[in-house]
Amino acid sequence: MGKTYETIEAPLRQFIEKQHVYFVASAPLGREGHINLSPKGLASFAILDDRTVAYLDLTGSGVETIAHLCENGRIVIMFCAFEGAPKIVRLHGRGEVVLPESPDFADLQRCFPRYLGARSVIRVHIARISDSCGYGVPVYRYEGERPQLQEWAERKGEAGVVEYQAKNNARSIDDLPGLATKP
Secondary structure, eight states: OOEEESSOOHHHHHHHHHOSOEEEEEOOSSTTSOOEEEEEOSSOEEEEETTEEEEEEEOOSOOHHHHHHHHTOEEEEEEEOSSSSOOEEEEEEEEEEEOTTSTTHHHHHTTSOOOTTEEEEEEEEEEEEEEEOOTTSOOOOOOOOOOHHHHHHHHHHHHHHHHHHHHHSSBOTTOOBOOOOOO
16 A cells, blocks of 8 residues: 655665666646656666755756746656565655756756766655555566767767757747757
8 A cells, every 4th residue: 555755764765766767757737738757767866855856857859847847846756666576656746947057056966977968957845755566567677777868968069969959958849948058
């Protein structure tokens, strides 16, 4: 049976820190807008305190989470065990986009390895923490991280990544504002 928690207690922290993949979901306010669900990996997640988490947002083909958070702040992060005992943990909260020009960005970025193509840090103030059984989640074996995202960013170089963001991350698929990056 599922349980809710007031804070990220030690056993939850240990579970979260062991996971190699997590999922981020957000949605626009409009009923016609697209719900977004993104898998995340690499060493891109950090627990800041018992009710605040953050993840390093790397350049991608879309900018949905940033657009949704700027519009309404709603976000959920989900972890599920693919190895070991079954378990799912969901962190519902209000997210904020911390851009590189923000005074908080440098401090938050120190929580993660340096990745070329980091476009923001998403900080989430958690409103609800829950778990559930995860009995229906299959068992998979972790083999390692995929190198393609970092190889792509390295081939583009810093200026090329900024140009890509200006072209591809300025608006969401629902035409909401994304990044205000200029080449």
